[in-house]
Amino acid sequence: MLTGKMQRRSNNNDMKEELELPFFNMDELASATNNFSDSNKLGEGGFGPVYKAPMEFCVAYHLSTDKSHNGLTWADETHSLLLDWPKRYNIINGIARGLLYLHQDSRLRIIHRDLKTSNILLDDEMNPKISDFGLARSFGENETEANTNKVAGTYGYISPEYANYGLYSLKSDVFSFGVLVLEIVSGYRNRGFSHPDHHLNLIGHAWMLFKQGRPLELVARSGVETPYLSEVLRSIHVGLLCVQENTEDRPNISHVVLMLGNEDELPQPKQPGFFTERDLDEASYSTSQNKPPSANGCSISMLEAR
Incomplete structure (x- = not known):
């Protein structure tokens, strides 16, 4: 995207506000990009090819489903990041701080609405950058939530209140961040996750292990060195707090950053949202049928997966 506009939409008015982005000519x-050469091409995004370019062009290494890009590798079918734990933890913290900027520190309060692994870019030092603001919405100073008749996002990352009722808020991004944390820790994707002993998705699997006092089994396949076990446990705990079903139970992103950065005791997470594949299937079915109606009388006409 060379330039763009993010519009603020609410059910009370049609006011639109533009966010100025850097403009680059062709x-x-x-x-x-070396004349858009294939050697600079990283893969295909939802809106077209993705190319590598200097950081001043806001482009970096893209987490794609390809086998390898400039040293960044994914496992075969599960797309697991083959990175040691310190790098994974740095990515988790970096995404949290990037989201904190969008929610609190930027000129406009921005909800990303499509936070997922493929929208996280990594530079040469594996520092993460949040990308793809095609679905983003900006909020006014006193706005905290809004609703839409058309839910657009990615299965496995969208929050229950957004998928079911078209309601989105800062806590919707927090839910997506929690999914990201569990994916980065485990090396698996939430959507399509399977286990021989149950029919839970990755969120449900993590929740079950946590309740049974076996959270470290979430990372058993990739392994973590002993000095980092406390960070892993804390990351799983924070991830589960972020994916709680009720929005009021989820922490805001500033609290998430604090929780990741200290050793204070954490509250116990409550039941997560969408912890089985059936949850998402029923949500997508109900949206296609325009059921159930949202709390303010607006129904969802469509759920777009990207």
């Missing part, structure tokens, strides 16, 4: 982009 000659600059061609020069930065």
